[in-house]
């Protein structure tokens with residue numbers, strides 16, 4: 140066994156005896172290993188070479204057409220007590236779940252190679268980072284983990300040096316049969332078992348399974364936060380540095396905001412990218428929250444990514460990227476809806492493109508690329524201490540009601556706002572798209588324990604960190620009666636960030652409304668913006684009747700979580716109700 144860690148050696152041996160692979164490969168993370176795997180995948184058709192002149196080092200992977208997104212209905216939290224998983228999770232008793240999964244894993248790697256992937260979530264030398272090992276029979280998973288995490292020998296050495304716990308993730312694509320597909324989490328055992336899917340968050344176990352579901356559980360026990368948030372750096376023309384963390388549900392704009400390019404007139408303002416999906420935050424000695432991005436790469440939504448919407452993303456996608464379920468053009472370049480006016484000839488399933496069959500690229504098609512390839516990459520992403528967070532933003536996709544930006548009255552009100560954010564569902568998970576559901580802190584699919592306890596943990600952060608950031612909500616997705624977005628979004632979201640900074644600095648007063656603080660007329664910079672006064676006013680109108688209904692709906696939602704819901708946020712809801720009366 141190429142490890143000195145007794146428990147790791149024992150576990151790998153146990154898994155090999157169960158799954159019976161032909162070969163066991165310990166991943167080192169070397170470039171030679173990457174090349175060899177790429178060649179193997181090209182031979183087997185798991186990778187399709189894209190145009191190497193326009194896109195050197197880029198490959199296309201077509202997943203099984205029945206395996207294109209996370210499967211929330213097949214994802215379970217297996218705590219000893221059902222009550223601890225909460226109504227926000229599917230639950231199965233640990234014994235039953237292990238038995239079910241071990242039966243699936245029995246002999247499943249015969250004729251296959253078993254890859255052992257040691258990985259580190261976060262900078263390899265950071266005290267905030269945590270390690271895991273994923274065992275998988277999917278070379279596609281290995282190639283993605285290589286870009287998404289610090290993977291290979293350095294991670295193994297850290298695991299050995301710590302000689303303690305690491306997260307054990309066992310994965311097999313199995314038969315890719317949706318009837319034999321489960322993603323199980325055992326938070327107490329720091330264990331994940333995933334079978335039957337090769338896609339994204341179902342299979343790249345460092346991401347949602349470890350860095351959110353297991354980590355949220357650990358974070359609660361240890362007094363920190365593991366969140367579905369981007370982290371961006373913002374430098375003002377005066378050279379002052381800020382960091383903002385923002386939680387939006389899947390496919391609701393984190394990647395785009397994380398690499399925003401400010402509009403022309405914002406000379407001297409600069410946005411840098413620390414992370415686009417996951418944020419681990421810990422109270423520092425100064426009472427502030429210090430954050431790291433546990434990931435080393437992006438697994439981003441392709442549709443809608445263009446030179447106008449997200450030039451930074453487009454710029455990093457012409458080299459060393461993996462594309463999953465996109466279309467291709469006649470000259471073999473990757474293509475997706477909203478990219479440019481090239482014409483797709485082959486759709487995501489590999490069929491000749493025919494608009495009657497739906498979009499050319501799957502709505503949840505994705506790119507995988509290293510963080511360092513991003514033109515707005517922040518060097519701070521490697522800082523072992525992380526970055527101090529100045530503001531937290533919660534958001535979602537709401538066609539109506541919810542204003543463009545709104546500031547919480549205080550921390551507990553901010554927790555209430557985060558806990559009750561709702562959003563239209565997207566193609567990032569299987570199920571119906573466009574249904575409004577509450578998605579607290581964008582963690583509905585990712586919180587590894589009871590939401591009531593999670594809200595309480597958020598409230599309790601006040602005792603652990605005396606210098607907490609201000610909290611805001613945003614909504615880029617309001618629509619007019621013709622179904623058009625009312626706010627231009629993307630780079631122009633800088634205008635909202637600027638107002639947030641002004642509030643942090645105490646440079647502007649705000650309009651006090653029943654639901655929070657909003658910009659006073661003229662304080663949100665709309666210079667050179669093509670937006671009429673009525674539309675702008677509508678983005679900040681508080682529809683009292685609509686909000687009274689929203690509050691009633693929130694009552695019902697919180698009732699689902701019973702008496703685990705903290706009194707503090709019930710009090711804040713009551714205050715809002717009275718202000719709306």
Ligand code: GTP
Nearest residue numbers: 389390391392393394395440442443567615628629
């Ligand atoms: P996950 O990776 O699933 O967690 O998604 P994400 O939150 O990173 O979402 P992403 O930034 O990839 O955006 C998803 C979709 O929303 C893309 O099609 C974007 O083009 C679109 N989008 C992002 N920001 C905006 C915005 O400000 N306005 C509008 N109208 N659309 C946006």
Ligand code: SPV
Nearest residue numbers: 209339340346347389567
């Ligand atoms: C999300 O759905 O929030 C993602 C993509 O970031 S996945 O890794 O598939 O979960």
Ligand code: MN
Nearest residue numbers: 367389390416
């Ligand atoms: Mn995400």
